Amino acid sequence: MSEAAVLSLAIARADFADPADAAALVAVLDAYARDPMGGGEPLSADVRERLAPALAAVPGAFAFLARIGGEAVGAATCFMGFSTFAARPLVNIHDVSVLPGHRGKGVARALFAAIEAEATARGACKVTLEVLAGNHRAKNLYASLGYGDYQLDPEAGNALFWQKRLT
Template identity: 80%
Template sequence: MSDTAVLDITVAKADFADPADAAAIVAMLDVYACDPMGGATPLSDDVRERLVPALAEVPGAFVLLARIDGEAVGIANCFTGFSTFAARPLVNIHDMAVAPAHRGKGVARALFAAIEAEARAIGACKVTLEVLSGNHRAKELYASLGYGDFQLDPEAGHALFWQKRLT
């Protein structure tokens, strides 16, 4: 296939009960986990076993899988939340990953189009995501799609994403 050929990228919601979709979710999340931007550590056997059944139990959780010729090449793990200021749902993209061999081919753009379509379908007021400050390639893509820092008042600054790990 030449660089100018149009790829047939399909994006669909994963069916947590479908063994092929479940395997693709685990495989794609492991690709992301092994990437430096995902922590560079493979998923543990315990997480591999519990991931899909646990996702299936989370209200508002949905996973979009991008495929080329039937092969999973991208994933977006999303969760529906709620904006108190808008009194409407929101969609948070918790994980976004494209297999290294398929980056730069429009896979992430296809995933974002599907996420935004899902968000509109449920009446969401916005789509949110987190990105590492050093992930310049992702930040360029997100900015080109209209995403940016969250702020209510420029004088108060932009939001920061903090965490506290619990053992």
């Protein structure tokens, strides 16, 4: 990233009630949803309309926006959780997205620094996230930041993230 771009990169907590922040968050998440790593489909009009108010209603939800020169180029949405084994809060990163033209320039690293500072301020014992096995670029970034899969007992294998969709 050029010195000028570094100087203009700003990471700030998103205000879900602020129309500009809400629109920026939706736009970045929609770009992520359209990407093959986000499923390759745009967010529906209904989701685009409901997303920011719905996030505002979730206790412990927070997000960061990355802007360069005032333009939103990245976002991260996070949720507070709880570790029963540590009896402390944790932060789960649900989405991290950087617009294609800004990838590889330190935007995601800056978002992670903000998330980790927020997690520390909230007394979290860890930060968790999920990543697609084939998303090598993201996995390389996350590993370089100290993230990795885990296991409690080598004989039981690595932890997996599963889901069941409910209608």
